[in-house]
Amino acid sequence: MLRVPEHQVAGHQASDGKLGPLIDDSGRFYKPLQNGERGSREVAFYTKFSSNANVPDHIRRYFPVFYGTQLLEASDGSGLQPHIILEDLVSTRVHPSLMDVKIGSRTWYPEAPEEYVQKCLKKDRECTSLSLGFRICGLQAYESEESGFWKPDKKCLQDFTLEDVRSSLRRFVSSNPLSDSEPDCSYASVVYGGPKGILAQLLELKAWFEDQTLFQFNSCSVFMIYEKKAAEAGISSAEVKLVDFAHVVHDQGVIDHNFLGGLCSLIKFVSEILASPVDK
Amino acid sequence: MLRVPEHQVAGHQASDGKLGPLIDDSGRFYKPLQNGERGSREVAFYTKFSSNANVPDHIRRYFPVFYGTQLLEASDGSGLQPHIILEDLVSTRVHPSLMDVKIGSRTWYPEAPEEYVQKCLKKDRECTSLSLGFRICGLQAYESEESGFWKPDKKCLQDFTLEDVRSSLRRFVSSNPLSDSEPDCSYASVVYGGPKGILAQLLELKAWFEDQTLFQFNSCSVFMIYEKKAAEAGISSAEVKLVDFAHVVHDQGVIDHNFLGGLCSLIKFVSEILASPVDK
Numbered sequence: 001m002l003r004v005p006e007h008q009v010a011g012h013q014a015s016d017g018k019l020g021p022l023i024d025d026s027g028r029f030y031k032p033l034q035n036g037e038r039g040s041r042e043v044a045f046y047t048k049f050s051s052n053a054n055v056p057d058h059i060r061r062y063f064p065v066f067y068g069t070q071l072l073e074a075s076d077g078s079g080l081q082p083h084i085i086l087e088d089l090v091s092t093r094v095h096p097s098l099m100d101v102k103i104g105s106r107t108w109y110p111e112a113p114e115e116y117v118q119k120c121l122k123k124d125r126e127c128t129s130l131s132l133g134f135r136i137c138g139l140q141a142y143e144s145e146e147s148g149f150w151k152p153d154k155k156c157l158q159d160f161t162l163e164d165v166r167s168s169l170r171r172f173v174s175s176n177p178l179s180d181s182e183p184d185c186s187y188a189s190v191v192y193g194g195p196k197g198i199l200a201q202l203l204e205l206k207a208w209f210e211d212q213t214l215f216q217f218n219s220c221s222v223f224m225i226y227e228k229k230a231a232e233a234g235i236s237s238a239e240v241k242l243v244d245f246a247h248v249v250h251d252q253g254v255i256d257h258n259f260l261g262g263l264c265s266l267i268k269f270v271s272e273i274l275a276s277p278v279d280k
Numbered sequence: 281m282l283r284v285p286e287h288q289v290a291g292h293q294a295s296d297g298k299l300g301p302l303i304d305d306s307g308r309f310y311k312p313l314q315n316g317e318r319g320s321r322e323v324a325f326y327t328k329f330s331s332n333a334n335v336p337d338h339i340r341r342y343f344p345v346f347y348g349t350q351l352l353e354a355s356d357g358s359g360l361q362p363h364i365i366l367e368d369l370v371s372t373r374v375h376p377s378l379m380d381v382k383i384g385s386r387t388w389y390p391e392a393p394e395e396y397v398q399k400c401l402k403k404d405r406e407c408t409s410l411s412l413g414f415r416i417c418g419l420q421a422y423e424s425e426e427s428g429f430w431k432p433d434k435k436c437l438q439d440f441t442l443e444d445v446r447s448s449l450r451r452f453v454s455s456n457p458l459s460d461s462e463p464d465c466s467y468a469s470v471v472y473g474g475p476k477g478i479l480a481q482l483l484e485l486k487a488w489f490e491d492q493t494l495f496q497f498n499s500c501s502v503f504m505i506y507e508k509k510a511a512e513a514g515i516s517s518a519e520v521k522l523v524d525f526a527h528v529v530h531d532q533g534v535i536d537h538n539f540l541g542g543l544c545s546l547i548k549f550v551s552e553i554l555a556s557p558v559d560k
Contacts, residue, residue, distance in 0.1 A: 105386065105537060105538060106385065106386070110405065110410050110411055121401075125390065130390050131390060131532065132534050132537075133534070133535075133537035162532075162533055162534065210544055210548070211548065213548070252411065252442075253442055254411060254412050254413070254442065254545055254548070255413075255545050257413035257541030257545040258385060258541055260540075261537030261538055261541025261542075261544075262541075264490055264541075265534055265535050265537040267490075268490070268491065268534070268535045
């Protein structure tokens with residue numbers, strides 16, 4: 001039985017009869033193919049990526065597992081529609097804290113139609129993409145059974161300044177994300193730090209991006225996940241995944257300097273929190 | 281006595297009675313202040329940079345020494361004009377091979393006037409800046425007393441494709457840059473490679489750019505210099521300098537992800553030549 005995912009922080013959502021992704025009980029995520037080139041480009045990416053022997057195994061684990069495509073009853077009642085079948089990244093989580101960070105100061109690609117380029121450029125300039133090299137597109141941070149999640153809405157995220165980004169990355173790993181007081185960064189060392197933490201994973205990705213010329217990950221996101229209960233117990237449960245490949249292009253013969261620059265910027269923010277978890 | 285520099289590969293040139301930089305016999309380079317904000321921004325950069333105690337010494341050596349400003353008779357006969365006095369980067373060289381690489385897929389800065397943004401964006405999209413994260417703005421490679429230098433003109437450089445960039449970076453370290461045959465990359469290992477080579481210097485700069493949030497080096501160039509005679513003798517004489525700071529902005533609280541991405545892209549090209557100096 002397919003159902004609407006409980007934990008989704010960005011992208012099209014299948015609530016209120018709209019078209020959006022569905023999940024099942026076996027840990028699979030069914031994403032409707034986007035219109036036109038986007039959908040076909042995302043399928044092409046997963047197909048090429050899955051079969052590309054030049055992608056090292058330690059990098060492959062940063063990508064959702066791809067199970068092919070399938071015609072399914074769409075969530076908006078429009079009948080059978082093609083869906084990409086992927087690993088559901090949060091199926092094993094109870095109260096997942098999530099952040100979706102779209103990487104790159106430029107979210108468009110050189111070959112895109114002019115109208116699309118101008119639309120993206122305007123958006124990149126209006127949010128933190130241009131200045132920081134990334135923007136936060138969605139997030140939720142679990143606080144408690146009683147108070148639930150801190151989950152700023154889309155409009156709020158769009159208006160984020162540099163200081164909002166800095167503070168959200170702190171709040172994301174705090175025990176009190178919903179509080180008006182300073183975020184305590186209680187889980188910074190176990191979520192961001194350590195050999196299995198988010199920083200270590202971002203650095204492993206960075207090393208690959210310094211070298212790989214297979215793909216240009218335009219408008220792709222770093223998706224960060226952890227579980228508060230595990231963090232409280234000092235257990236590392238943090239995962240980094242790359243998601244959203246509708247604008248990926250291939251074989252340009254050059255590294256993805258746009259993604260790499262933005263990734264390094266995100267790494268710097270995370271490193272600074274680890275260096276001084278108590279706000280100065 | 282001030283005179284027109286013999287070796288200049290990019291920027292305004294003081295030949296034919298135009299306004300351009302001058303040099304003297306003591307190793308100083310006199311650059312006329314550009315109009316409006318550009319000139320004042322470049323002086324502001326050198327002044328801040330010179331006095332900033334947070335710039336490590338091993339990084340400071342990648343920048344021309346700054347000796348202040350002075351009113352001087354301009355090269356175009358327009359009378360006394362303010363000039364920035366800098367170290368002449370090639371004064372000790374006999375037949376310098378030079379390359380000026382403007383770094384960054386974006387050469388404009390967010391706060392610039394809209395007309396300027398659109399002009400730069402158009403140019404960045406028409407050359408390799410957008411795709412490669414850098415563009416070659418000027419170069420000369422010395423071949424011999426008889427044949428002189430390989431020095432493609434400005435128009436030719438503007439039309440460079442990815443393959444032209446790749447081949448020029450090979451030709452730049454070849455004994456036969458003017459030849460129609462394959463560049464031999466004879467000097468790749470001594471110029472690009474080794475502990476004092478260009479790659480090592482670029483990597484040292486990269487490590488700083490991963491961390492520094494003091495300056496955003498918009499539209500700044502990496503300038504590479506070596507001497508063929510030294511390279512032939514197996515002596516490393518390669519130097520990397522950063523030049524052109526008319527669009528630098530300060531204290532944005534974020535790393536310069538645009539410069540860093542482009543620098544990593546250049547590093548990848550240079551690394552590939554070292555990995556296979558004989559073209560496949």
